[in-house]
Amino acid sequence: MRPTQVRLGGGAPQPKTGHWLGDWGSFGGAKQKGIIDYGLSANRQNPFAGAAHDALFNTFRRTKSQVFYWLPPMIIGYYLMNWATERNHYLNSKAGRAEFAESEE
Structure with missing residues (x-):
């Protein structure tokens, strides 16, 4: 068919x-x-021509437009985790256990 x-x-x-x-x-x-088709063999092409240059500037442009959506929560999360880790270390230290020994009973 x-x-x-x-x-x-x-x-x-x-x-x-x-x-x-x-x-x-x-x-x-x-x-x-008069219709003429031209073609180029796949092994004669350079598929990565300018890829590094385009990737660098396209990444910069896209990051610049999105940075205020992800950077502030990331900074807040980092400082919150840092505070929680330091607080945990203090509460499990000798000084922290001595300070809060009465409230645990």
Whole structure:
């Protein structure tokens, strides 16, 4: 079973037949001439051309636009964890146990 012309692309020139089928409702136009396709082999391309440069500046731009959404909670969380760790160390030290010995009984 062969695919129909519509299934092959419909609105574009067909490389096998060379015919332009036209848009929906106007099939069967004149035969197209002078359509040239150019291509470049995959092993001749440089897919990472400028990737490091683009990654650096795109990362900076995106971080700059989002920094106020994640930096303040991160700073608050860091100081809260630091306070909780220091408080835990103090409460489990000799001085902390002596200070709060009466309230635990």
